[in-house]
Amino acid sequence: MSQVRVHNLSISLDGFATGEGITLDASFGHAGERLHEWMFATRFWRSKVGQPGGSTGVDNAFAERIEPGVGAEIMGRGKFGPPEAGPWADVGSEREWRGWWGPNPPFHTPVFVLTHHPRPSIEMEGGTVFHFVDATPREALDVAREAAGDLDVRVGGGPTIVRDFLAADLIDVLHVVQVPILLGRGVRLWDGLEGIEERYDVEAVSTPSGVTHLTFARRS
Amino acid sequence: MSQVRVHNLSISLDGFATGEGITLDASFGHAGERLHEWMFATRFWRSKVGQPGGSTGVDNAFAERIEPGVGAEIMGRGKFGPPEAGPWADVGSEREWRGWWGPNPPFHTPVFVLTHHPRPSIEMEGGTVFHFVDATPREALDVAREAAGDLDVRVGGGPTIVRDFLAADLIDVLHVVQVPILLGRGVRLWDGLEGIEERYDVEAVSTPSGVTHLTFARRS
Numbered sequence: 001m002s003q004v005r006v007h008n009l010s011i012s013l014d015g016f017a018t019g020e021g022i023t024l025d026a027s028f029g030h031a032g033e034r035l036h037e038w039m040f041a042t043r044f045w046r047s048k049v050g051q052p053g054g055s056t057g058v059d060n061a062f063a064e065r066i067e068p069g070v071g072a073e074i075m076g077r078g079k080f081g082p083p084e085a086g087p088w089a090d091v092g093s094e095r096e097w098r099g100w101w102g103p104n105p106p107f108h109t110p111v112f113v114l115t116h117h118p119r120p121s122i123e124m125e126g127g128t129v130f131h132f133v134d135a136t137p138r139e140a141l142d143v144a145r146e147a148a149g150d151l152d153v154r155v156g157g158g159p160t161i162v163r164d165f166l167a168a169d170l171i172d173v174l175h176v177v178q179v180p181i182l183l184g185r186g187v188r189l190w191d192g193l194e195g196i197e198e199r200y201d202v203e204a205v206s207t208p209s210g211v212t213h214l215t216f217a218r219r220s
Numbered sequence: 221m222s223q224v225r226v227h228n229l230s231i232s233l234d235g236f237a238t239g240e241g242i243t244l245d246a247s248f249g250h251a252g253e254r255l256h257e258w259m260f261a262t263r264f265w266r267s268k269v270g271q272p273g274g275s276t277g278v279d280n281a282f283a284e285r286i287e288p289g290v291g292a293e294i295m296g297r298g299k300f301g302p303p304e305a306g307p308w309a310d311v312g313s314e315r316e317w318r319g320w321w322g323p324n325p326p327f328h329t330p331v332f333v334l335t336h337h338p339r340p341s342i343e344m345e346g347g348t349v350f351h352f353v354d355a356t357p358r359e360a361l362d363v364a365r366e367a368a369g370d371l372d373v374r375v376g377g378g379p380t381i382v383r384d385f386l387a388a389d390l391i392d393v394l395h396v397v398q399v400p401i402l403l404g405r406g407v408r409l410w411d412g413l414e415g416i417e418e419r420y421d422v423e424a425v426s427t428p429s430g431v432t433h434l435t436f437a438r439r440s
Contacts, residue, residue, distance in 0.1 A: 013417075013434070014410035015235055180422040180434065184414025190234035194404025197233075202400040204432050206424040212432050214233070214400065 007066035016186035017159035071151025076161035174216035227286035236406035237379035291371025296381035394436035
C-alpha cells in the first residue's frame with residue numbers, strides 16, 4: 001500500500017507554520033524566510049536553484065526525502081495561492097494565477113488543490129497538472145491515490161490541510177522541522193491534535209544548524 | 221551579577237507546560253506525569269526520592285543544573301497551590317496548606333510566592349521559607365535578589381510566571397524540555413513572546429529518551 005507523507009514542514013517553537021499578513025510578496029507573512037533557512041543551506045535546495053555547494057549532513061538527508069517515490073500531491077488553496085478567499089477572480093483572464101512556482105513547478109506530478117471553488121485543471125511544464133477539487137480529506141486522498149498509482153501521496157500543506165489530514169488519521173509519515181524562533185502569530189500546526197503521538201513512533205534529532213527534526217511514523 | 225534562571229521546564233510539542241483540570245490529586249491536570257517522565261529516569265531525581273540507579277547522560281546533566289548556586293526561588297501561586305484562586309481560605313486553620321512538598325520541601329532557600337493575597341510567611345524544615353508577595357515581576361525579583369545575596373534566583377514556574385518574566389526581559393538562562401506528546405489543552409508557555417530569540421543564544425539537543433532540551437542564554 002502506498003503511503004501518505006508530509007515532508008519539510010517547518011514550524012516555529014511556538015508551533016506556527018506560517019506567519020500573519022500573507023501577500024503576493026510575502027507568502028509566509030511576517031515569518032519571511034526564517035522558517036526555511038535551514039533548507040536553503042542544503043545541497044538539495046541549492047541544486048534545485050542552480051547553485052553549487054550546500055550542506056550534506058542531516059538537514060540535507062531529511063530535505064531530499066521529499067521527492068523520491070511520490071506520485072501525486074495534495075495541497076490547500078492557500079499553498080496554491082493567490083492569498084485570497086472566495087471564488088477565483090482570475091480564471092480565463094490574461095493574468096490567470098498558475099501558482100507561485102513559475103512555468104515549471106517543482107512537483108512534476110498531478111497536484112490536487114483543495115478548494116470550495118473548483119475550476120478547470122491547469123497543465124504546466126514538466127509534468128505538473130493542477131486539479132481543483134472540492135472534497136473531504138479522505139475523498140481527496142482517494143483521487144490522489146488513484147492518480148499516484150503505486151507511488152506515495154504527499155500532503156504538501158499548508159498547515160491547516162496537514163492538521164485536517166492528521167485529525168482524520170490519514171498521514172503515515174510526518175516530518176516536521178522545528179526552528180528555534182518564536183513567531184507569536186500565524187497559523188498553528190498542532191491545534192486540536194491531542195494524543196496523536198499514541199498512533200506514531202516519534203523521533204527527534206537536533207542538528208548543528210539549530211533546528212530539530214521530528215519524525216512521526218505510523219505504528220503498523 | 222547573579223543570574224535569573226529557569227530549569228527543567230517541561231512542555232509538550234504543542235507548548236503546554238501543564239494540562240487542564242488541575243486538582244489536589246492531579247497537579248498537572250490531564251497531563252499527569254507525562255511531561256516529567258524524562259526526569260524521573262535520571263539519577264538526579266532518583267537520588268532525591270531515595271532510589272538507586274537512574275540515567276547519567278544528557279538528561280541527568282541538564283536536570284541537576286537546577287540546584288547549584290541558587291539562593292532564592294520565585295514561584296506563582298499556582299505552583300504553591302492549592303488549586304484555588306481568590307483569598308486563602310485556610311490561613312491559621314488546622315489544615316493550613318503548606319505546599320505540595322511535605323514538611324521538608326526541596327527548595328532549602330527563601331521562596332517568594334506571587335499572589336494578590338499576601339499572608340504570613342511559612343517556615344518549613346530544611347531552610348525553605350515561603351513568603352507571599354503581591355508584586356510585579358521586577359519588584360519580586362528585587363526582593364528575591366536581596367534574599368539570594370551573591371547567589372542566583374530561580375524562577376520556578378508555573379508557565380504563566382515564566383512567561384511574565386520572559387516578557388519583562390528578566391530571565392538570563394532558560395532551560396525548556398520538549399516532550400514529544402500533544403496535550404491539546406492546558407497552559408501554554410510561549411504565548412505572546414514573539415521574537416524573544418533575538419535576545420538569546422539558543423541551543424537544541426535531542427536525547428535518547430526522546431526529549432529535546434532547549435537552552436536560551438541571554439546575549440551579553
